[in-house]
Amino acid sequence: MQVKKMIMALSILLTSTAYADNWPSKPVTIVVPYPPGGNVDVAARLIAPGLAKAFGKPFIVENKAGAGGMIAGEYVAKSKPDGYTFFMAANGPLLYSPIIFNRDAYRWDRDFEAVTTISMTPMVLQVRPGLPVKTVQELIDYAKQHPGKLNMASPGAGTSNHLMSEMLLAKTGAKWMTVHYKGNSPAITDLLGGQVDFSFDQMSVALPYLKDGKLRPLAVTSQKRLASLPDVPTLTESGIEDAVAYTFTGLMAPKGTPADILEKISAAATEVLKDPAIIERFETLGAEAHSTTPEAFKAYLKKEDERWVPIIKKAGISVN
Incomplete structure (x- = not known):
């Protein structure tokens, strides 16, 4: 019986390896959990051409927005683990x-x-x-003087943007209303139009509007000041402790996708993200091109999960 099991396991391994050797034989889909134009969508569209060139097959970006990114997440999770469907994940849709x-x-x-x-x-x-208001403290003071009057634009419940706002509320005792949108693009549209008052947004989305003076930056969530906004302090410099946060984008595959395919995608993405033109494009957008091995990405996700999920549960953050 033991020998039979070993033979079956070896057969599965060999079949999986042969399958990975022939992959891809058709177009590959990258599913984005937000509408076109936001941080996650931009990242997907920047790497798709390079991956297509590396593997000789189209990499198609498909937007499936809604439910805090869960429509896309559930779609990919239930997809066949054959290496033809990937999730362009971010903190909110994947973890929160x-x-x-x-x-x-x-x-x-x-x-x-x-x-x-x-x-x-x-x-x-x-x-x-x-x-x-021109500083973080002035925003906090204004919110306290006008409780509930300010409206904060969120690209969706459970996004990093939303959680940063909730963290600031908890740390300062200020009060404002949160308006949830289906993605960064509609949220920033209403912010530009004056329908809402402020937001936390990814630098990759916000930078052009900040450079044009259409929006005013108060602080950044990075560890240190950014070269693109050297005069803008960090939240830590502004007096908010433990306020360093980044939004990641990354590729996830359905459970059971052959490891060889994961390694191939990871290695190809690393090469794509070494391209000076891609690096410059991300930098222009206020982001850092950053690839990892599957093992390193998994370890990073574990740390993020351990940091933020307890905060969500303790604060009772829910859309229900």
């Missing part, structure tokens, strides 16, 4: 949304295979120009 929406549709460590990070992006706390 299942908890905040109270839906056990998937778990990052149960239903996905980590492939590689793509980018690391700090956020910026930004306000509409007409709001009479």
Whole structure:
């Protein structure tokens, strides 16, 4: 019986290896959990041409927005683990949304295979120009003087942007209303139009508007000041402790996807992200091109999970 099991295991291994050797034989889909134009979508569209060139098959970006990114996440989690469907994940859709929406549709460590990070992006706390505040402390003071009057634009419940806002509320005792949108693009559109007052947004999305003076930056969430906004302090410099945060983007595959395919994608993405033009493009957008091995990405996700999920649960953050 033991010999039979060993033969079966060897057969499965050889079949999987042969399958990976022939991969890809058709177009590959990268599923984005937000509408076109946001941080996660931009990252997917920057790497897709390079991956297509590396493997000789199209890499198609498909947007499936909604439910804090869970529509896309669940779609990929339930997809066949054959190397033809990948999830362009970010903190919110991958780690937080299942908890905040109270839906056990998937778990990052149960239903996905980590492939590689793509980018690391700090956020910026930004306000509409007409709001009479120029520092983080002035924003906090204004919110306390006008409790509930300010509206904060969130690209979705459970996103890093939303959690940074909740963290700031908890640390300062200020009060404002949170308006959730289906992605960065509609959120920043309303911020530019004055329908909402401020937001935390990824630098890759916000930088052009900040450079043009259409929005005013108050602070960044990076460890140190950014070269693209040298005069803008960090949240830590602004008096908010433990406020360093980045939004990652990264590729995840359905659980059971052959390891050889994961390694091939990771290695190819690493080469794509070494391209000076890609590096410059990410830097121009305020992000850092950043690849990892599947093992390193999994370890990073574990640390992020351990940092933020207890905060979500303790604060009782939920859309239900």
